[in-house]
Amino acid sequence: MYKIFETVDEVSRYTARRILNRVEHKPGAVLGLATGSTMEPVYEHLVQGVRQAQVNMSQLTTFNLDEYIGLGATHTQSYSHYMRRHLFDRLSLSEEKVHLPDGMSNHAEQACRAYSQAISALGGLDLQLLGIGSNGHIGFNEPHTSFASRTHVVELSEQTRIDNGRFFTDQAEVPTHAMTLGIQDILEAKEIMLVITGRHKADIVAKLFHSGVDEALPASALKRHHDATIVLDSEAAALLPHQGFNAKATAG
Ligand code: F6R
Numbered sequence: 090m091y092k093i094f095e096t097v098d099e100v101s102r103y104t105a106r107r108i109l110n111r112v113e114h115k116p117g118a119v120l121g122l123a124t125g126s127t128m129e130p131v132y133e134h135l136v137q138g139v140r141q142a143q144v145n146m147s148q149l150t151t152f153n154l155d156e157y158i159g160l161g162a163t164h165t166q167s168y169s170h171y172m173r174r175h176l177f178d179r180l181s182l183s184e185e186k187v188h189l190p191d192g193m194s195n196h197a198e199q200a201c202r203a204y205s206q207a208i209s210a211l212g213g214l215d216l217q218l219l220g221i222g223s224n225g226h227i228g229f230n231e232p233h234t235s236f237a238s239r240t241h242v243v244e245l246s247e248q249t250r251i252d253n254g255r256f257f258t259d260q261a262e263v264p265t266h267a268m269t270l271g272i273q274d275i276l277e278a279k280e281i282m283l284v285i286t287g288r289h290k291a292d293i294v295a296k297l298f299h300s301g302v303d304e305a306l307p308a309s310a311l312k313r314h315h316d317a318t319i320v321l322d323s324e325a326a327a328l329l330p331h332q333g334f335n336a337k338a339t340a341g
Pocket of ligand 1: 122125154155226
């Protein structure tokens with residue numbers, strides 16, 4: 090399902106509201122979280138929403154999608170740091186209940202296996218939040234990642250390293266590898282929300298809309314999911330055939 094709003098603010102408010110509804114309905118929910126520019130206003134609305142409605146977040150468990158290899162939690166560009174800054178510290182989420190892949194592990198493969206297993210052991214993700222890369226990646230699952238993949242170590246594509254270079258002072262500082270939840274793990278979430286904003290994402294949105302289910306375009310895996318919503322602002326939706334529609338996608 091595609092849901093299109095005029096502004097980033099409306100997209101973010103709607104997404105935060107859907108997350109809050111989940112948690113209000115099920116206080117012990119397990120959420121899959123993403124980082125990146127797209128999520129910043131979503132987390133801002135989420136924090137405001139929790140405060141306004143006084144939602145109890147103490148039973149919530151979260152698992153982030155990904156983390157850079159080699160950046161510790163204190164590195165300002167690590168996803169662990171991002172999550173504490175934008176969400177965890179502001180909602181006082183308990184440390185035992187928030188999880189990110191351990192990009193500093195000396196036993197990466199073992200750590201990856203344990204990450205997917207920890208999610209399954211809790212009954213799976215109730216809601217997975219996703220952004221999309223300009224090459225169609227979800228999490229750090231780059232084009233041609235198997236749709237059967239579990240949490241794994243990935244070598245970042247040149248495109249992704251260039252895109253993410255804006256967060257670092259020097260392009261050479263962008264890590265070459267990351268750990269990411271696999272596509273199979275993502276597809277096992279009960280509900281998925283893919284949030285896409287900005288004119289710079291319009292090309293990949295149009296490509297996704299017209300694509301079949303194809304490992305060359307990781308986000309197309311969502312077309313196999315029974316409850317996936319793609320939430321767009323008008324800029325990201327600019328190249329879709331029927332701008333302004335909020336309906337089931339027919340293409341792909
Ligand atoms: C981040 C993640 C990535 C981003 C994607 C979009 O945890 O999993 O897939 O969601 O790269 O990033 P932004 O929002 O910065 O354009």
